[in-house]
Amino acid sequence: HRNKTILFYFNILKCASPVVLINLQCPTTQLCVSKCPDRFATYIDVQASYRYRPDQWNYFRQFCKPGFNNPRKSVAQVLRDEDCPSMIIPSRPFLKRCFPDFSTKNGVLTVANQTTFKDGRGKTRNVTDLREAANGINNVLDARSVGMKIFEDYAISWYWILIGLFIAMMLSLLFLVLLRFTAGVLFWIFIFGVIGIIGYGIWHCYWEYDHLKGIPGSDLTVYDIGFQTDFKVYLQLRQTWLAFMIILCGVEVIVILMLIFLRNRIRIAIALLKEGSRAIGYIMSTLFYPIVTFLLIAICISYWAVTAVFLATSGEPVYKVMANQTLCKYANLTCDPETFNTTNVTKLCPGAQCTFAFYGGESLYHKYIFIFQLANAFVFLWLVNFAIALGQCTLAGAFASYYWAYRKPADIPLWPLFSSFGRAIRYHTGSLAFGALILAIVQLIRVILEYLDHKLKGTQNSFTRFLLCCLKCCFWCLEKFLKFINRNAYIMIAIYGKNFCTSAKEAFFLLMRNVVRVAVLDKVTDFLLFLGKILVAGGVGVLAFFFFTQRIPVFAQEVPMLNYYWVPLLTVIIGSYLVAHGFFSVYAMCVDTLFLCFCEDLERNDGSTAKPYFMSASLHRILGKKKLSPKKA
Numbered sequence: 123h124r125n126k127t128i129l130f131y132f133n134i135l136k137c138a139s140p141v142v143l144i145n146l147q148c149p150t151t152q153l154c155v156s157k158c159p160d161r162f163a164t165y166i167d168v169q170a171s172y173r174y175r176p177d178q179w180n181y182f183r184q185f186c187k188p189g190f191n192n193p194r195k196s197v198a199q200v201l202r203d204e205d206c207p208s209m210i211i212p213s214r215p216f217l218k219r220c221f222p223d224f225s226t227k228n229g230v231l232t233v234a235n236q237t238t239f240k241d242g243r244g245k246t247r248n249v250t251d252l253r254e255a256a257n258g259i260n261n262v263l264d265a266r267s268v269g270m271k272i273f274e275d276y277a278i279s280w281y282w283i284l285i286g287l288f289i290a291m292m293l294s295l296l297f298l299v300l301l302r303f304t305a306g307v308l309f310w311i312f313i314f315g316v317i318g319i320i321g322y323g324i325w326h327c328y329w330e331y332d333h334l335k336g337i338p339g340s341d342l343t344v345y346d347i348g349f350q351t352d353f354k355v356y357l358q359l360r361q362t363w364l365a366f367m368i369i370l371c372g373v374e375v376i377v378i379l380m381l382i383f384l385r386n387r388i389r390i391a392i393a394l395l396k397e398g399s400r401a402i403g404y405i406m407s408t409l410f411y412p413i414v415t416f417l418l419i420a421i422c423i424s425y426w427a428v429t430a431v432f433l434a435t436s437g438e439p440v441y442k443v444m445a446n447q448t449l450c451k452y453a454n455l456t457c458d459p460e461t462f463n464t465t466n467v468t469k470l471c472p473g474a475q476c477t478f479a480f481y482g483g484e485s486l487y488h489k490y491i492f493i494f495q496l497a498n499a500f501v502f503l504w505l506v507n508f509a510i511a512l513g514q515c516t517l518a519g520a521f522a523s524y525y526w527a528y529r530k531p532a533d534i535p536l537w538p539l540f541s542s543f544g545r546a547i548r549y550h551t552g553s554l555a556f557g558a559l560i561l562a563i564v565q566l567i568r569v570i571l572e573y574l575d576h577k578l579k580g581t582q583n584s585f586t587r588f589l590l591c592c593l594k595c596c597f598w599c600l601e602k603f604l605k606f607i608n609r610n611a612y613i614m615i616a617i618y619g620k621n622f623c624t625s626a627k628e629a630f631f632l633l634m635r636n637v638v639r640v641a642v643l644d645k646v647t648d649f650l651l652f653l654g655k656i657l658v659a660g661g662v663g664v665l666a667f668f669f670f671t672q673r674i675p676v677f678a679q680e681v682p683m684l685n686y687y688w689v690p691l692l693t694v695i696i697g698s699y700l701v702a703h704g705f706f707s708v709y710a711m712c713v714d715t716l717f718l719c720f721c722e723d724l725e726r727n728d729g730s731t732a733k734p735y736f737m738s739a740s741l742h743r744i745l746g747k748k749k750l751s752p753k754k755a
Contacts, residue, residue, distance in 0.1 A: 126154040129219045130185055132207040135241065137255040151204045155185060158213035158220035162234065164242035165206050169193050185210055201243075202468045208242030211252065222252040271685035278682040279690040282669070283697070286690075290662045290698035294705040295409065297654045301709075302399035306392045308653065309646060313381065320374045327367035334360045384642055391643040393740045394720065395650060398712040400738075401524045404531045407539045408520055408712070411513060412704040418509035426502035433495055435481045437488050442479040443467060450474060496566070503565045507558035511612055515546045515554055517711045519616035525719040526617075526736055542616065550615050553622040557608045564604060568597045609711075613718050629718065636721050647713050651706045658702040663695040 130153045131137065137148040163182055172179035172193040179193055186206035200206050212234040213220040222233050230237060233249045241247050276283075334340040340360050347355065356362045381388070402408060441459050443452045450471035457467070462476035519542030527533035535541060546554065575590050607626050610633060614625035633640050670687040672678045684690070720737055727733040735742065 126156045128155050128158060128215045130155045134255045135251055158215055159210035160212050162211055162239055164209045164240050166197055166242060211239060221256055272689050275684045275686055275689040283690050283693050286662055286666050286694035287697045287701055290658055290701045293658045294702045298399055298402055298709055302396040305395040309392060320370055324367055324370045327363045331360050331363040387639050387642045391646040394713055394716050397716055397738050398709055401521050401712055405520050405538055408517055408708050409705055415509055415513040419506055422502060422505040429498045433491055437481045439481055440479050441476050444475045444477045500566045503562040504558055507561045508555055511554040511558050512546055514609055514711060515550055515612040515616050516543045518613040518715045519545060521712045521715040522617045522719055525716055528736060549619060553615050556622045561604050561608060564597060564601050613715050632721050643717055654706055655699055655702045659695055659699040662698040666691050666694040
């Protein structure tokens with residue numbers, strides 16, 4: 123291929139196929155040439171005149187496969203074997219590829235001053251077909267070019283992306299540490315903000331209601347005007363604004379009543395959030411435990427992927443007939459590539475090829491490959507759930523050791539995280555595996571239901587679709603419920619060391635006895651952590667935007683030259699959100715553990731000298747206790 127630096131397409135018309143965008147490849151034979159053709163010619167014409175015009179043959183065959191020089195071979199066989207292109211057209215090199223030499227004459231698209239050409243298969247076609255094919259190649263080149271530019275942007279900005287993620291990590295850590303001071307302030311600002319917004323909505327609805335008084339047509343009812351596609355019509359009615367005002371008043375009353383009756387539980391939830399921040403401050407190593415979980419899950423994914431690939435590629439390669447004609451009776455039948463050209467298939471289906479389809483066979487083993495893939499998927503789900511369970515139990519054990527330390531932090535054991543991890547591995551592996559097994563079974567059933575739903579999408583049986591939809595919904599709810607139960611069961615396992623079933627039962631009934639506290643704590647925690655994720659991702663994203671768009675004068679000279687500044691920007695934003703999620707997942711586990719310990723503390727102890735509370739002083743004050751009872755010696 124020396125000095126052959128230009129790519130030539132045998133049949134550029136195939137580049138207009140939609141397959142081009144899917145595979146990023148034009149489905150025709152491609153050849154490296156030293157120069158593009160400069161004339162119209164077809165193989166049929168060249169072969170017919172090669173005896174008395176050998177110069178035409180010598181020119182045409184430079185665009186055939188290397189080594190081919192047999193003009194006596196029949197046209198059908200040459201085109202079938204793709205030894206030579208069926209036609210050549212005047213072209214010029216563009217982006218190292220031979221493109222038709224388009225020009226416009228009197229507003230008409232032409233190639234070499236011609237508006238039509240012969241395609242070498244007995245048809246005369248318009249040059250607009252060539253333009254569609256060229257556009258298909260351009261789409262491929264554009265897609266590849268965008269991919270290369272994105273790769274280049276990552277290559278020159280990766281260290282700045284890492285710096286952005288490091289800043290996100292520090293902001294997440296700072297947010298968690300400051301929650302002990304700001305949790306209550308953030309929550310009450312949000313609550314009073316909601317009350318204020320609803321109050322403004324009530325006033326605005328009343329103003330609109332009073333403003334429409336006396337305007338013709340405003341006293342009509344919604345029933346009088348019927349259904350209208352333009353929603354603005356309803357806004358001209360007094361009845362609409364009256365309905366909005368009544369609804370907002372109802373919501374306002376409900377919010378205020380909930381705050382009045384749940385105020386003590388909200389104070390407990392905020393106190394537990396502050397206590398969680400204090401616990402993480404004493405056991406900082408827990409913030410980095412998600413890295414261990416991530417590595418374990420990465421190993422599980424690698425094992426599953428390698429096993430799935432080995433299963434999918436086990437057996438002999440199977441080849442099938444790929445035919446251009448839709449009526450070819452041999453289409454999709456198995457074939458042998460070594461003897462394919464000697465069969466009648468190519469004669470009955472011109473242009474048919476024997477292409478690789480998949481790996482497989484007819485043995486008993488190959489018939490049950492799908493079952494083996496399901497088993498592999500089940501093992502993968504089991505291992506991933508076990509890795510998550512191990513992380514939850516480890517963190518729960520570390521934070522439980524903080525809560526049950528009477529004098530904090532003096533009584534907190536040394537290396538609480540490592541001690542908890544050792545206990546989980548040594549004593550609780552079976553319980554964690556059993557909990558992960560139950561969850562994996564439900565998840566596998568959901569996978570099978572999704573597979574069946576995909577296969578039955580074309581069916582017209584409404585009952586089948588309804589039944590599948592109900593089953594999917596039920597198992598989705600069951601999975602969420604099991605995740606909730608497992609999470610709290612692992613906390614009880616870390617505290618008491620009992621088996622999974624006993625821990626799950628005790629955790630469930632303990633939560634049911636404190637169901638209102640659970641609901642309040644869950645919503646308060648979700649709100650604050652969501653706010654933290656938005657603050658971290660948004661703050662780092664704004665900083666990255668100003669940096670990569672050279673709007674920070676101090677660092678303007680350090681900004682790399684990028685093709686698309688949004689590539690590292692989106693990476694930093696998404697990465698910051700994931701970093702914050704990793705840190706805050708530890709915090710959520712801490713709060714859940716402290717809550718269960720708090721509920722157990724209330725039920726097991728009474729604050730007396732014999733049974734002192736282990737809770738913090740702030741929780742004592744909320745519960746109405748004047749001071750901590752001295753611990754019994």
